[in-house]
Amino acid sequence: MEKEIETLSKKILMDLDYNSKDLCIDMYYKNCGLKKPEINLQKECEFKPYFYVDTSEPKEIYDYLDGLNQEIDLKKLEPEFENNTSLKVQDLITNIEIIEKIVYSDYILNGKDISEVSDFKNKKERKICKVYVKYPNHVKIIREYFKEFGKSYEFDIPFLRRYMIDQDIVPSAKYSEDNKIDNSIPELNCIAFDMELYCKKEPNAKKDPIIMVNLFSKDYQKVITYKKFENSEYNGCVDYVKDEKELIQKTIEILKQYDVIYTYNGDNFDFPYLKKRANIYEIELDFDNASNSQQPQIIKISKGGINRKSKIPGIIHIDLYPIARKLLNLTKYKLENVVQELFKINKEAVDYGDIPKMWETEDTTLLRYAYEDALYTYKMGNYFLPLEIMFSRIVNQPLYDTSRMNSSQMVEFLLLKRSFEQNMISPNRPSSSSYRERAKFSYEGGYVREPLKGIQEDIVSLDFMSLYPSILISHNISPETVIYEEKERENMELGIIPKTLNELLSRRKHIKMLLKDKIQKNEFDEEYSRLEHEQKSIKVLANSHYGYLAFPMARWYSDKCAEMVTGLGRKYIQETIEKAEEFGFKVIYADTDGFYAKWDYDKLQKGKEEENDKSDKLSNLPKLSKEELIILTKKFLKGINEELPEGMELEFEGHFKRGLFVTKKKYALIEDDGHIVVKGLEVVRRDWSNIAKDTQQAVIRALLEDGDVNLAKKIIKNTIDNLKKGNIDKNDLLIHTQLTKNIEEYKSTAPHIEVAKKIKQRGDSVRVGDVISYIIVKGSRSISERAELLEYAGDYDINYYIDNQVLPPVIRIMESLGISEDELKNSGKQFKLDQFM
Secondary structure: OOOOEOOOOOEEEEEEEEEOOOOEEEEEEEEOOEOOOEEEEEEEOOOOOEEEEOOOOHHHHHHHHHOOOOEEEHHHHOOOOOOOOEEEHHHHEEEEEEEEEEEHHHHOOOOOOHHHOOOHHHOOOEEEEEEEEOOHHHHHHHHHHHHHHOOEEOOOOOHHHHHHHHHOOOOOOEEOOOOOEEOOOOOOOEEEEEEEEOOOOOOOOOOOOEEEEEEEEOOOEEEEEOOOOOOOOOHHHEEEOOOHHHHHHHHHHHHOOOOEEEEOOHHHHHHHHHHHHHHHOOOOOEOOOEOOOOOOOEOEEEEEOOEEEEEEOOEEEEEHHHHHHHHOOOOOOOHHHHHHHHHOOOOOOOOHHHHHHHHHOOOOHHHHHHHHHHHHHHHHHHHHHHHHHHHHHHHOOOHHHHOOOOHHHHHHHHHHHHHHHOOEEOOOOOOHHHHHHHHOOOOOOOOEEOOOOEEEEEEEEEEEOOHHHHHHHHOOOOOOOOOOOHHHHHOOOOOHHHHHHHHHHHHHHHHHHHHHHHHHOOOOOHHHHHHHHHHHHHHHHHHHHHHHHOOOOOOOOOHHHHHHHHHHHHHHHHHHHHHHHHHOEEEEEEEOOEEEEEEOHHHHHOOOOOOOOHHHHHHHOOOOOHHHHHHHHHHHHHHHHHHOOOOOOEEEEEEEEEEEEEEOOEEEEEEOOOOEEEEOOOOOOOOOOHHHHHHHHHHHHHHHHHOOHHHHHHHHHHHHHHHHHOOOOHHHHOEEEEOOOOHHHOOOOOHHHHHHHHHHHOOOOOOOOOEEEEEEEOOOOOOHHHEEOHHHOOOEOHHHHHHHHHHHHHHHHHHOOOOOHHHHHOOOOOOOHHHHO
């Protein structure tokens, strides 16, 4: 029966996989034109792996190969090859052709003498050999036999990524039958997958069973388990099965119905563990979802460095852990930390060592915890997915791959694509020795100005929009142009780095105009959301180009470019600060590409007789309103931007009611709506107790909301007094530290190690990854020896908590206001705000 079609048949490239048995690429498309969209498999058998050899004489190569008697064991290189066949090297080469290409390495220093570098201004194509081979895995092996003929290029680009570069297929986008692209974000069927184990020590897949699988999607939100939990509000969210075997089987049946599977550390943990447990029951993890194929889609788990990757052909597995590390700046990346950052929700944490007891006692908290693991993984996935789709499209690589790439890797694949489009052969990655040399290089970073310490009021924030990208473009800085003088670069064709950046930033500028128009029309529709995610992805990629140039493993590495960019960055920010101060601002603090400033009322007094002291003078001068200050700021911006090179722009970032500046990289500000921004002062490490965190937050809030130095001082003194009187809840004194290795491996002692030893002595287990929570109690022994679990803790050590927990997070703040540690510990004088400005 013919399938009913509602619209033009549209398809999205979901995934691709190399099929070593059929020697082809399996391409999985989602057909969205059907009433019930389905996954279709399409085979690409014509595209062959290749690399380049820097010679124009293929006959010499053939003659050389004919004389070789060396054979290659196919079974060793291609494990799935069915026959134990050994073939000669020449039998594995399908063709050698002469082509004309621009060889990028001709035009860069890269360890050469400058006399050996060709003139990029007169760059031209030249003849070079393109060598095709039968199997992708053979490229690196076969190129070794060509060394005497010349340098080899592009032999280390993975085959599937090579295909995407050459074929110009845009992944994660709808294609119609006439190959036109629909720019909208496709609607994909997504599910979050998580699981709980019964393990009292480090998880061991040979003996520790999976007791719960937690799944969350738009139409299915269940915890699958084989133990009844009575009287739980989450009972309606549970699917019961007979045993672990049935749990695994049901999990596969559900997951294979989806386009995208979200996990949090699924690459390294969930899928490898699931596979090992499935093997025990002789269950094959076959996620066959392609409607037109009987070919199995077995999960593939591969190692890359210290991490693993879990790939399901035809289904996009998105591990959110590497995405969080790429896009969020956190000190810890546990699921709870990311949920707090993204959704401002305190998600409950449960140590996996506590799960067996919860399981045995039918503690319904476990159901809630399991359900919420999947719920927040799903929310996080939906939060990041549109952005990751845009990365995939711009970089032109599958979503599975780009979601695992760091920023430098994404930049590299974007440059590989641009290089191919310009008929250019890309430079190779460095050898081990070259990498080690590059890694030694260091250079001066961005300009940072020591702040005016203390409390400042009525502050404006000014930032250069994409400072380093705009410097790369306006000064035409690229590995192939950097050997020329500034004047020459101005009149040259843009190098590959500035040319790529110019395209990105031009697109972003256009998108921002479209967004502005939609905001004015109050059109916050799907197109607005797509444009917003596209401009964010472009911003991330554009800002990553400078860092990529200094990345030792980069193909387009250039220490000279990186050094030049930061040097020009320092020049522009310092010159802009000088002009701001000439205009009438007093700059409070500057860091790399922006600065905070207030209006300098001393300028208004210039030429007048000073009759009062500074504090009186400030209070008697006519103050600018917030609106007047912003008008003056925008007037300054208009003038400065007319002087800056094209593409470089200083922007007004916002107005702050008050700010507290302690030292470089450490400050806090309060916005006009009361929102507090803290940089470098946060007490975020686990080894700070709640009393330390709460005291610091209260002090910062008192200083910023009210400008009340005396209140801040009182908060600290009250905390100290309450500690001395024993009025503090011991839970607020707990210090949490994670065991990062086995107890026996620690060479020095520390409080959490001593507590871990005591736990073992009492008959309980501890393992790597456990968070040890303890209190420091009174006594004459060392601090480490006086660390105890809450249930065994007697009186806490008052002086320890004052000197090591309460004062350290606030002392630098108060010292920036001229208040010493002694004054905080003892009664002192009262202060006025204007004394600290």
